[in-house]
Amino acid sequence: MSNPPLIRGYEVVIGLETHAQLSTVSKIFSGASTAFGAAPNTQACAVDLALPGTLPVMNRAAVERAIRFGLAIGAKVAPQSIFARKNYFYPDLPKGYQISQYETPVVQGGSISFLLGDARKTVQLTRAHLEEDAGKSLHEDYAGQTGIDLNRAGTPLLEIVTEPDMRSSAEAVEYARALHALVVWLGICDGNMQEGSFRCDANVSVRKPGAPFGTRREIKNLNSFRFMQQAIDYEIQWQIDQIEDGLAIQQATVLFNPDTGETRSMRTKEDAHDYRYFPDPDLPPLVIAPEWIDQVRASLPELPAAMAQRFQEADGLPAYDAVMMTQSLALARFYEGARDACRQPKLVANWLMGEVSKRLNAEGRDITASPVDAGTLAALIGRIADGTISHNAARQVFDALWAGESTSVDALIEAKGLKQMSDTGALEAIIDAVLADNQKSIDEYRAGKDKAFNALVGQVMKASKGKANPGQVNALLKAKLG
Template structure:
């Protein structure tokens, strides 16, 4: 059952997300160790990462600049002074026995993110985004029943982005996550690789009767697929409603989603802030960010997706939804703008990118950067539609050939015999024959039956084997019928 509607079985769904974004620095947040993925276990863990006695953390300036860049992109406040804290808990892959994070005063405060679900615009407010270090990783495979510890990830810089509980369906949560994922990649602060753990989603879910206080939330940890977000929320919402309807209380917990079964299961009881015994880290001074630093980062930022979407509406006449879709990535926006300028048909370009191009890319799990049909070629194809050389159906045949690497637009139109008949003299001769062969339809049209006109158009297209330009057929036929 999908959670796209506002109420599920009479309950309102309340969702907030916490996203751990691995920042794109070459070294860790408090040491000079490499952050490169895929190294042999424990080959990228320095004495600082291992918390050996006498070592001290030194903050990575690049991580701070990436946090500032994100904050500016969502209209947040950049704290002039923020504090690093120790978050105390004990896992085998946490060498210090605590994680360096931010608690009371985060570097990024507030902000909002806007996105579409279908053609409806949504806004989610952000609570905060704070800098922290990642933990290591416990490895349970191929150890003959034992667990190995890899500390390569320990100290990797993260920006944890926390939303307000503003989402009301799994579809909204998935689209929010997609939009955030696209934004951090657009800004260049994260590579977005979900399989490598660069972008991780924790989803807090609760249910309540409309108007009632918030229900007890359960946190679904480490979802690394937008499809899994939707599936996990769907299952969890119905599970919580079943618990309540059966007279049981939902217990606060951290839970995991199993994509093989489509079910969630409890991992441990959910900790509260007091359980972590936060206190300011004595090894790190307060982080001071001067206004000049913020303005320098602002001056180096790319045109933001929301501003570019506004420009696409203004300069190219795109609807708001189309403009939002064309600014999903830097590569897509560049492709659109190149093609739109080349053919002068921005709306048609957007339609093709959201339609045929997107369909083929999704089927082959490719991005726009991998498209076999480049912007100039798509523009040439659209130009042949707009000047009446080929029909939309004919253009789709040419596109399929282009996708497989066969030839160029004009030669394919000729070789496939797809050029539309636009010669008025030839059309008039064919239409005279069509009218003579279908006197009943002519009589019905003159008697006021509009469907008869469509029947005559169909006969004309049949007579020309689909090669007649439909608009030309309509024009000439109306003239001959005195319409």
């Protein structure tokens, strides 16, 4: 294992805590809806409001999703776990405490692997526990006052906590991307970061190599991967500056301002004892029978790592390509559909990582919103594979397909006159004419200058107006040049 990168002589230590909103239709301890976008306080029932006499009832679907996650990451699913009261006062927390898990969480251990460049990294997880979300304070449009929306109060969360295993902002971002892809793949979270369904807290500290861990500061509620990298990078430099100036780092909770690119302290960071955790007397221990775990295991989809391995072994894809094809379940299904239709797995992967990915990213679209479907992409790749069109011509066809000019690859090839010239006699006539006009290039090639051959190929392609089959041109030229 290579040594972690140093920044100004300091080693960075990062751990992430991620809140994934579980994809249940009702809240974790009540029957109120979890639908996003409702008018304030229209989805908060008596249990969510903590009215006297109300009691929480566990949502079985939330537990099932926690089990799915635990099995997917190779963790221990606790046969019995405990819910605790995490006591603190905040206006959007009606009970004065949050129901969470502390000493005995439902998911214990596990790991997540991902690629960082060409290197495979693995981050160990400490735990994943079930808890309820708080409400939301609204500061805008209230004439200097604060409004409280309790629609989110009681929304089911799975808080996923890593060990302090990451050593750079890039590594933290790639871990977060891999985790995001996994929870969406499993169907336990919709992953919508704009709506708050997937948000991360980053614990960041710095130290000299070999020294004990430094004092950490927690950056709260990072809801985009870009902001996460910016926030961590700024925090690293800030902490090093403080230390270099002879100042001590104070444990704190900080917020990131994307407009300024800076973090700022919000409050002194609490420790666990400050929350006065104790078992919730209104909730019995959560007991998960082995039979239930077996049922959930049987319902799991093929996981990304297993699917990537299959793509390597069955399709002959390089490891990197196979991982890229399993970045999301939707992308994997698109790849499989195109591959099955044209039997060109490497070409399909190349196009998805290249032209398709470039267009989707530029337009902020997901693969499910691609204007070119799997079957149409396969038809285009098939025409490249059988020599009907060149790669350059294929890009022109793809442009037209993306713009919605037609859904027929063959019709576009004909309409745009992009069919490659593959008639040997016609090609030989063009090559003979080019050779007759380029004796200098012929002499240079025979003298061992490979660039001269490329120049001749270019002249042939120019003379054919780009329609000559490059493979045939190369073969015929070499034969004629001896």
